[in-house]
Amino acid sequence: MISELLLMNGYGLYVWSAFSFTLISFLVLFLITKIQYTKEKNKFISKFGSLNSERAAFAKSQSINREILSNTSII
Amino acid sequence: MFKYFEPSKIFSITSKAPKYVLFLFIIILSIGLTEALILSPEDYKQGHSVRIMYVHVPAAWISLGVFSTIAFLSIVGYIFKIRNFFLISKSLAPSGLVFNIIALVTGAIWGKPTWGTWWAWDARITSMLILALFYFMYLVAWRIYENDEKAFKATTIITILGIINVPIIKYSVDWWNTLHQPASINILSKSSIHVSMLYPLLMMTAAFALFSLLIFLMKYNTELIKIKNKGLDRL
Numbered sequence: 001m002i003s004e005l006l007l008m009n010g011y012g013l014y015v016w017s018a019f020s021f022t023l024i025s026f027l028v029l030f031l032i033t034k035i036q037y038t039k040e041k042n043k044f045i046s047k048f049g050s051l052n053s054e055r056a057a058f059a060k061s062q063s064i065n066r067e068i069l070s071n072t073s074i075i
Numbered sequence: 076m077f078k079y080f081e082p083s084k085i086f087s088i089t090s091k092a093p094k095y096v097l098f099l100f101i102i103i104l105s106i107g108l109t110e111a112l113i114l115s116p117e118d119y120k121q122g123h124s125v126r127i128m129y130v131h132v133p134a135a136w137i138s139l140g141v142f143s144t145i146a147f148l149s150i151v152g153y154i155f156k157i158r159n160f161f162l163i164s165k166s167l168a169p170s171g172l173v174f175n176i177i178a179l180v181t182g183a184i185w186g187k188p189t190w191g192t193w194w195a196w197d198a199r200i201t202s203m204l205i206l207a208l209f210y211f212m213y214l215v216a217w218r219i220y221e222n223d224e225k226a227f228k229a230t231t232i233i234t235i236l237g238i239i240n241v242p243i244i245k246y247s248v249d250w251w252n253t254l255h256q257p258a259s260i261n262i263l264s265k266s267s268i269h270v271s272m273l274y275p276l277l278m279m280t281a282a283f284a285l286f287s288l289l290i291f292l293m294k295y296n297t298e299l300i301k302i303k304n305k306g307l308d309r310l
Contacts, residue, residue, distance in 0.1 A: 011124040014187065015112075015127055018180075018181040018184045019108075019126075021177065025176065026286055029290060030293075034293065037297040040301050041300055064303060
C-alpha cells in the first residue's frame, strides 16, 4: 500500500516532487513573511520604548499603535 | 464607502485574523492532500501523473486572480487616490508571484511524463512566464521608487500592461494550437471533469486561496507597521 502510494506506477517521482516543491514554497514564503513582520514589530516596540512620556502618550492615543503594542504575536 | 478601508479601522481585524486563517488553511489543506494523493482516481490516459493537476491548476488560477485583483485595485486606487488600495495590492503581490512560479514549475514536472518535455514555447506556458515577469517588475518597482507617488504611477502602468496578458492566458488554448487541452471546468456550461476529480481540485483551490489570504494579511500588517514606524520617527 505504502510503496504503491510512493511509486504510483512510475509517476511517483513526478507527483511527489510537484507536491514537495509546492509545500516547500509555501513554507519559505510563510517564514520570510513572518520574519519581516517580527522585524518591523520589534523595530516599532524599540522606537516606542525610546519615546519620552509625552510623545509616548500621544503615540498611544492612536488606536492602531495600541493594537500593534497589544498583539504580541501574529500567529 | 472608502472610509471603511482606512487602515486604522481594519487593523484590529487584520492583526487578529491570521491565526484563524492559518488554522482553517491547515484543515482544508490536509483534506485536500488526502483527496488529491490517496482518494481521487488515476486518469485512464495519464495514470497517476494527473495528480499534479491538483497543485498546478489551483496555483495558476490563484496567480491569475491575484494579478487581476492587483490591477483592479491599482487602477481604482490611482483614479480615486486611495492609498490603501496600493497597500493592499503591494501585500497581495508576493503570494501571486509564488503561485505563478509554482504553476510554471509543477507544469514543467507534469509536462515531462505527459508530453515528453520539461518545457515548450507553447502559448499558455509562454504567457504564464510573461505574467511572472510582470509580477517581478511590479515588486521591483516598489523597491526602486522611494517616492510614493512615483511608485503608485509606475506600479499602475505595470498592472495595466500586465492585465492585457490575462485574457491571452485564458484564451490561448482556444486561439492557438497548444500542448494544453481546452478548459475542463466551465462556470456557465457543463464541466467535462468528473466529480471525483473536481472535488479534490476545489478543495486544493480553497486551501491555496486561504494561504494567499494568510500571506496577504501578514504582509499587510507588516506594511502598516512600517508606516507607523515612519510616523514614530517624525514625532
